[in-house]
Amino acid sequence: MKLWTASSSIGQGLWQNISDIEGQLDFLLEIEERYWRQRSRAEWLWVGDKNTSFFHKKALARRVGIIMWGLFDVDGNWKKSNMDMEAVVIQYFSNLFDSSNPTQ
Structure with a gap:
């Protein structure tokens, strides 16, 4: 107001x-x-x-x-070609998912 x-x-x-x-x-x-x-x-x-x-x-x-220059396979061999690295990755995950103890 x-x-x-x-x-x-x-x-x-x-x-x-x-x-x-x-x-x-x-x-x-x-x-x-x-x-x-x-x-x-x-x-x-x-x-x-x-x-x-x-x-x-x-x-x-x-x-x-x-860039991955290479990977070690399960036997400890250094793999550096794309095909070899692909095989290492596939083998690793196949073993991981087929295993009864997947923590390894």
Whole structure:
């Protein structure tokens, strides 16, 4: 109720000033928001390529590290051809699932 009384006693000119100031504030806030958006994009352009190459190198190193160069079969022989490694894997899992004690 007090707010209504206070607002009704404020003159039309003062309301116009408040409205103008709010409009200016909105405009300045929009400019500030644009500034920060442009700055973040400029920073990404400057640093973004460095990050991309960094992560690309990390992914490549990880991919190279994941390559299996060979496997040992049940007799301890090193198998490095794709067909031999496939046979080792098939034999291992066949033994695992056919076993009555699958913890080995």
